[in-house]
């Protein structure tokens with residue numbers, strides 16, 4: 001804040017870096033961004049880890065991280081990797097997680113099972129955000145209710161919306177979602193000068209992920225020209241290389257290590273300590289299981305050289321996507337703890353043929369930039385331009401009366417966004433599209449802007465039509481909603497003026513309501529989504545039984561019917577976890593039957609015969 005102390009009257013807007021491994025919160029003090037430290041005044045990083053104790057108590061941060069090895073099933077990490085994703089998206093790397101990700105429906109968003117409860121990545125991220133909010137509040141001695149949160153440049157609409165939802169659930173009004181590379185550039189003051197125009201690269205090597213982003217900055221607007229990276233490459237791989245080196249030195253083979261957990265843990269800790277020490281020293285000496293180990297900087301560098309080379313290959317690809325050459329990049333910003341490794345700095349600098357920006361703490365730079373963006377939004381940096389934004393979210397009603405946001409609040413105007421939907425009943429010919437404005441999860445609490453019917457969809461089985469809904473918000477604030485069925489080409493559109501008949505006060509009330517009711521809204525949404533999922537499954541389950549009688553044994557039919565009935569009963573209760581459990585039980589039982597049915601169909605098709613009525 002301008003006068004050096006925190007102004008209690010004024011709303012503090014914090015900047016939050018919600019990271020895969022660690023998260024941080026920052027704010028402006030004396031016109032400079034600072035990260036909030038823990039109560040010991042030592043650490044600004046909050047590990048992005050959530051632990052559920054047997055007594056259903058929730059621990060976040062270091063306390064949770066300490067239980068990662070001893071109680072992996074109840075300790076959730078890397079939840080950012082799951083934000084806004086369906087099971088299908090993450091099926092390939094389920095083995096990476098120590099906890100249970102549910103495999104119930106490839107299309108729906110992932111859930112995480114802890115004991116008998118089901119959590120979404122949004123709920124888990126909200127725990128981390130709540131911890132950051134509390135930390136900031138105790139540091140500032142004031143309530144914190146507004147934030148800017150950063151996300152990777154490659155996050156899609158679903159992932160950004162999930163991040164907004166997590167903020168809301170944590171009691172935060174998320175004023176803006178900002179790209180991490182943009183925040184990092186802001187922390188170095190890049191893009192703050194008016195009329196500045198340049199291309200920059202942001203090289204972000206963290207614990208588990210690597211991202212390179214190429215940005216073009218013009219008149220205060222940051223445009224992402226290209227992103228590239230590797231979602232499984234980072235400091236953890238450097239640690240692994242050192243672990244293997246120490247194992248060889250100690251003559252221990254990897255199998256023994258798998259059995260001796262405490263020895264494994266000791267080696268891991270020593271390997272990370274060695275790596276960190278070698279960022280400043282030329283030699284590391286330590287002890288593992290009473291025996292001496294040593295590694296030199298040169299040895300370490302030859303171990304990690306191939307990993308660093310992989311990051312440079314990504315840089316090359318990003319440049320080629322952005323249609324730029326290295327000499328057209330004017331600045332390179334280093335982000336992430338692993339950019340402290342001298343070899344990384346040297347090689348990146350050699351690749352781009354110029355020195356890199358590395359004076360700020362690479363762990364903090366994104367949060368610091370988020371605090372600067374927050375300050376700009378608060379109107380404290382008057383000379384910086386603020387783009388026009390939509391004051392409330394715009395979306396449509398989906399099954400069960402849920403609001404599906406298509407253009408999020410605070411998105412810049414003009415804007416265009418769309419999503420695809422399908423029908424839920426066989427042969428459905430018409431689809432009603434009701435457009436709403438507001439932040440609540442149920443449309444009944446939001447403001448209806450209009451509705452229209454897309455008619456003449458040719459009869460098709462449920463789920464087959466592809467209905468594309470586009471929201472086009474022009475510079476004058478007129479919203480055009482266009483619906484088209486992509487297989488047949490039938491289309492319809494309407495124009496709406498969302499700000500007509502609503503004043504600032506009403507908008508503010510709608511916003512405050514959404515934060516006050518975030519918890520209950522979330523519960524209702526969870527329940528309705530679980531019911532929708534169950535209803536789809538009941539529908540397809542009945543169909544499956546009808547079509548596959550020929551290949552199912554009588555007991556299999558009976559058991560499937562019983563589980564379908566259990567699911568039907570579960571949908572009558574107001575508990576989403578009971579529904580999820582019933583879905584999981586049904587899916588576990590029927591998935592081998594479904595595979596058998598598929599094999600039979602394929603075999604029959606190859607013989608040119610038909611086994612069942614379809």
Ligand code: AMP
Pocket residue numbers: 019021022205206207208234235236272275276277279335336337338339340341362363
């Ligand atoms: P981040 O995900 O950005 O917090 O990065 C964390 C990664 O940075 C971890 O792999 C750390 O081991 C690594 N790291 C932290 N400090 C150092 C250091 N001094 N030298 C090398 N790597 C470090």
